[in-house]
Amino acid sequence: MDTELIEQLEARAKVIRRHIIRMTGECGSGHPGGSLSAADIVTALYFHELRLDPARPDWPERDRFVLSKGHAAPVLYAALAERGFFPADELLTLRRLDSRLQGHPDMRKLPGVEMSTGSLGQGLSAANGMALAGRLDGRDYRVYVLLGDGEIQEGQVWEAAMAAAHYRLDNVTAFLDHNGYQIDGPIREVMSPEPVADKWQAFGWHVQIINGHDFKQILNAIAAARKVRGKPSMIVAETVKGKGVSFMEHQVGWHGVAPKPDEAEQALAELV
Amino acid sequence: MSKKIATREAYGEALAQLGRENPRVVVLDADLAKSTKTLVFGKQFPDRFFDMGVAEQNMLGTAAGLAAAGKIAFCSSFAVFAAGRAFDQVRNSVAYTRLNVKIGASHAGITVGEDGASHQSVEDIALMRVLPNMTVFVPADAVETAGAVRAAAELDGPVYIRLGRSGVPVLHGPDFRFVPGEAVTMREGTDAAIIATGIMTAMALEAAGRLQQEGIEVTVLNVHTIKPLDLEAVAGAAKATGAVVTAEEHSIIGGLGGAVAEILAETYPVPLKRVGLTDTFGESGPSSNLLKKYGLTPEALVSAVKGVIARKQGKVL
Structure with a gap:
C-alpha cells in the first residue's frame, strides 16, 4: 500500500483529533473519548473512501456515512469541515446557541450530515433504508455506518442487522468502534x-476484525468489504477510547467530559 | 350510509393507486400486511414493498433512510406498535428529521375487538399530536382515507394516518375534496356542536338526527386533521353554538378532546364535554359491544349534548 497515502491520512487524523480537543474544550462539554477512538476510521472514510462533493451535499450519487453513535459528533464535524462542507472556524461554535453544530448531529442544520442521530441504535436502520x-434507483453508491460498542446493546441494532442480511445489502459497510467502554464503565x-x-x-x-488505528488495515x-456480494459487511475495529491523548486513553471518565483549558493545552501538545 | 368500508381497506386501495401514479412511493410493513392491507400494494409492486418482520422500530428507521434517499415511505402496523412501540424512532428518526415518512396505523381504538387491550390503541393520537413537525390525519370514512393518503404523499414531511379495523359508513360522495387542516361541517345547528373524528363522525351524525327529532339542532364538525387543528372552525363552532361535545375513539386525554379543550380555553371557553375513553384501557369483545360498554354510541352523544346545553343555560349538573 501507498506509504505516502498512509502518512497523509495519519497527518489528517491528527488535525481531526486537534479539532476534537479544541471544540470540546472550547464549549466545555461533549464526548471526546469516543470521538478520538473513531477518528482514524472517520478520517479514512472522508479522506480516501467516500465519493463526495462538498459543493453538492445533496448529490444523489454520493456515498453516505451515518454516524449512528451520534455523541461522537465532534469527529464527524471535524471531518466535514476539513473536507470543505463548511468553514473550520465554525467548529468552535459546537453546542452553542444558534449553532449548526448541535450536541448530536442534525441533518437539517448542517450540510454533509446524512442522518440526525443521538438516540442510540437508530443509525443502521437508516443506513439500510x-x-x-x-438499489431501487440503480445507483451504485455505498452506505457506511459507525456504531458504538455500547450502542449495540440497543435491540433495534439487531433488528437492523437481521434486515440488512435478509435484504442482502452488500452496499452497506458498518464499523463497530470497539473501544470497550460506555458511560457507566467497561462494556463487559x-x-x-x-x-x-x-x-x-x-x-x-x-x-472482519482489524486494528481501528492502523490505516493500512482500515483501507x-x-x-x-466492497468485494463482498450478497451480504452486508461489519468491520470490528479494535480501538482505544481517547486514542492519541495519553491521559485520556482507556479512561472511561473521558466518555462525556470535556478537557479543561490546561488539559486541552496538554492534549494539543501531544497531537503534533 | 348503507355501505360500510373499513378505513384500512380504503388505505390499501389508495396506496396501490398511489403506487401506480408515483414511482417514488415505497411501502413497509411489520408482518401485518394482510391486516393493514398494505399487501394490496405489495402484490402489485413487490420491488417497492418491504416486509420488515416483527420489528417496528427498525421499520420506522428504515423508512427514514429510504425517505432520506428521496423516497416517499409509507409504513404500516397496528397503531399500538407504530405509534407506541416505535415512538422514539418516530420522534428522532422521522419527526425531528422532517423526513417523508407516512405512518399508516391501522387497528386503532377499541374496535380492534377480540384481540383486547394489548392491541387497542387509545393513546396514539396524543403521542403523535405532541410531536413537532408531525401531521395527524384521522379519516372518518373510506373517501377521507383516500384523500388522506393522497394528501400525505403530497405533503413534504411526516404524516400519521389513523385507521380502523371495522367497517364504517361512507359519509362523503365521490366529489369530496380532502383538504389537510380543514375541518368539514357535516351539518349545522345552533344549540350545540359535536366535534368528532374518525368513526365517531358517523355516530355524531346519527346523534344529531335523533336530537333534531327532539327539536335540538346541532352542528357536526368532522375533524379529519387533528394536527394542524382547524382553529377557526373549532372556535367558530363554539361561538355559534355556545356548547361543545367532542367525540373520539381514543382517550379523552391528549386526543381530539384534549386539543379542543386547549384551544377553547385559550380562545372561546364554552361548556365542553369530552366523549371518549375515560382514562382506561379497552378489553376483548365484539367491537359493537365494546363501543356500548365504553360509551362510544349515538346515545352517549345525545346525552352529552343535552348536558352541555343545560350547562350553557346555567343549569349546573
Missing part, C-alpha cells in the same frame, strides 16, 4: 455484548 433506495462489566464478531457473523454478515478492510 438508504441502501435499499440506492455493564452489559457485555461479547462476542461481538460472532454475533454479527451469526446474523449473516461478512465480518484493506474497506476494500475487502
Whole structure:
C-alpha cells in the first residue's frame, strides 16, 4: 500500500483529533473519548473512501456515512469541515446557541450530515433504508455506518442487522468502534455484548476484525468489504477510547467530559 | 350510509393507486400486511414493498433512510406498535428529521375487538399530536382515507394516518375534496356542536338526527386533521353554538378532546364535554359491544349534548 497515502491520512487524523480537543474544550462539554477512538476510521472514510462533493451535499450519487453513535459528533464535524462542507472556524461554535453544530448531529442544520442521530441504535436502520433506495434507483453508491460498542446493546441494532442480511445489502459497510467502554464503565462489566464478531457473523454478515488505528488495515478492510456480494459487511475495529491523548486513553471518565483549558493545552501538545 | 368500508381497506386501495401514479412511493410493513392491507400494494409492486418482520422500530428507521434517499415511505402496523412501540424512532428518526415518512396505523381504538387491550390503541393520537413537525390525519370514512393518503404523499414531511379495523359508513360522495387542516361541517345547528373524528363522525351524525327529532339542532364538525387543528372552525363552532361535545375513539386525554379543550380555553371557553375513553384501557369483545360498554354510541352523544346545553343555560349538573 501507498506509504505516502498512509502518512497523509495519519497527518489528517491528527488535525481531526486537534479539532476534537479544541471544540470540546472550547464549549466545555461533549464526548471526546469516543470521538478520538473513531477518528482514524472517520478520517479514512472522508479522506480516501467516500465519493463526495462538498459543493453538492445533496448529490444523489454520493456515498453516505451515518454516524449512528451520534455523541461522537465532534469527529464527524471535524471531518466535514476539513473536507470543505463548511468553514473550520465554525467548529468552535459546537453546542452553542444558534449553532449548526448541535450536541448530536442534525441533518437539517448542517450540510454533509446524512442522518440526525443521538438516540442510540437508530443509525443502521437508516443506513439500510438508504441502501435499499440506492438499489431501487440503480445507483451504485455505498452506505457506511459507525456504531458504538455500547450502542449495540440497543435491540433495534439487531433488528437492523437481521434486515440488512435478509435484504442482502452488500452496499452497506458498518464499523463497530470497539473501544470497550460506555458511560457507566467497561462494556463487559455493564452489559457485555461479547462476542461481538460472532454475533454479527451469526446474523449473516461478512465480518472482519482489524486494528481501528492502523490505516493500512482500515483501507484493506474497506476494500475487502466492497468485494463482498450478497451480504452486508461489519468491520470490528479494535480501538482505544481517547486514542492519541495519553491521559485520556482507556479512561472511561473521558466518555462525556470535556478537557479543561490546561488539559486541552496538554492534549494539543501531544497531537503534533 | 348503507355501505360500510373499513378505513384500512380504503388505505390499501389508495396506496396501490398511489403506487401506480408515483414511482417514488415505497411501502413497509411489520408482518401485518394482510391486516393493514398494505399487501394490496405489495402484490402489485413487490420491488417497492418491504416486509420488515416483527420489528417496528427498525421499520420506522428504515423508512427514514429510504425517505432520506428521496423516497416517499409509507409504513404500516397496528397503531399500538407504530405509534407506541416505535415512538422514539418516530420522534428522532422521522419527526425531528422532517423526513417523508407516512405512518399508516391501522387497528386503532377499541374496535380492534377480540384481540383486547394489548392491541387497542387509545393513546396514539396524543403521542403523535405532541410531536413537532408531525401531521395527524384521522379519516372518518373510506373517501377521507383516500384523500388522506393522497394528501400525505403530497405533503413534504411526516404524516400519521389513523385507521380502523371495522367497517364504517361512507359519509362523503365521490366529489369530496380532502383538504389537510380543514375541518368539514357535516351539518349545522345552533344549540350545540359535536366535534368528532374518525368513526365517531358517523355516530355524531346519527346523534344529531335523533336530537333534531327532539327539536335540538346541532352542528357536526368532522375533524379529519387533528394536527394542524382547524382553529377557526373549532372556535367558530363554539361561538355559534355556545356548547361543545367532542367525540373520539381514543382517550379523552391528549386526543381530539384534549386539543379542543386547549384551544377553547385559550380562545372561546364554552361548556365542553369530552366523549371518549375515560382514562382506561379497552378489553376483548365484539367491537359493537365494546363501543356500548365504553360509551362510544349515538346515545352517549345525545346525552352529552343535552348536558352541555343545560350547562350553557346555567343549569349546573
